[in-house]
Amino acid sequence: MSFESSIPESVLVPFAPGSVWLAGSGPGDPGLLTLLALQGLRQADVIVHDALVAERIMALASPSARLEFAGKRGGRPSAHQDDITNRLIELAKEGHRVLRLKGGDPFVFGRGGEEAQALAAHGIPFRIVPGITSGIAGPAYAGIPATHRDTNQAVILATGHSLGGGPDWRALAATKAPLILYMGWKALPTIAAELMAGGLSADTPVGVVTEATTANQKSLVTSLGTCVADLAASGLEPPAIIVIGEMVRLRPALDWLPGQMALQNARENNG
Incomplete structure (x- = not known):
């Protein structure tokens, strides 16, 4: 059965030559x-992908697709953003169907907005394919809800690594809203100190989820x-999502993943 025949026709959309899909691969x-996103993987001529796109997801790409790595990882040799953007434009102008595949969601700390702006400026047709962002999925896979009626009616997504020095952590602390941090590992000493200086208690619960939603997830x-x-x-290592707020206290009751893994292992062992 072909990919197209396995999905209702109403779901599929045209992926035209000379266009770019900016897609999120999820966490x-x-x-x-x-x-x-799966359609893009199966139909793209060229897939320009980030370091955080899981190997199991890349394995779903069409065998005929050309894969181009464009990952950026802190402290390691990385592609420059301008080079990535220019490559997308070049490939599209050559008439390829280009999938720009990012971890999580391209518009949530993924620089997808910058790439889309450049494509628009050069008259390149593009589509945004949102993905499930790790800031929501990671905590969920660790039994930590982003919101819960008993703990919070708002949540702030923030990055610990940004141009201009990052957010005003004391101002964020003053909101009393829980925080979900992307790329906050290295800056955590400063972030924690500033949040406490801004009024958060040292007893505020913190949850850290590494390699979220993968077989290597740890919390x-x-x-x-x-x-x-x-x-x-x-002994944990990034990438990680850091959750700061009262909803972390709900984890003991909501930590569903170990039970599901046990069921899966039992099925596999029973043949």
Whole structure:
């Protein structure tokens, strides 16, 4: 059965030669891909992909697609953003169907907006294919809801790594809204100190989820006052999502993944 015949025709959309799809691959679990992202993987001529796109997702690409790595990882040799953007324009002008595949969602700390602006300026047709962002999926896979009626009616998504020094952490602390941090690992000592200086208690719960939604996912529950030392002693490594807020206390009751993994292992062992 072909890919197209396995999905209702109403779901598929044209992927025209000379166009670019800016697509999110989600946080890592292939089951969290959208159908449009899967369509892009199966129909693209060239896939320009980031470092955080899981290998199991890349394995779904058409065998005829050309794969071009454009990953950026902190402290390692990385592609420059201008070079990536110019490559997308070049490939589209050559008449290829180009899938720009990013981890998570392209418009949530993914620089997809910058790439879309450049495509628009050069008259390149493009489509945005949102993905499930790791800031929502990672905590969910660790049993931490982004919102819960008993704990919070708002949540702030923030990056710990940005041009211009990052957010005003004391101002964010003053909102009393929980925080979900992307790329906050290296800056966590400063972030934690600034949040406490802004009024958050040292007892504020903190959850850290590494390699979220993959087979290597690990979690740590700590507090704002001890999170830096606890994380250093944990042996965990990035990439990670860091959750700061009362909803982290719900994890013991909502940590569903171990039970599901046990069921899966039992089925596999029983043949």
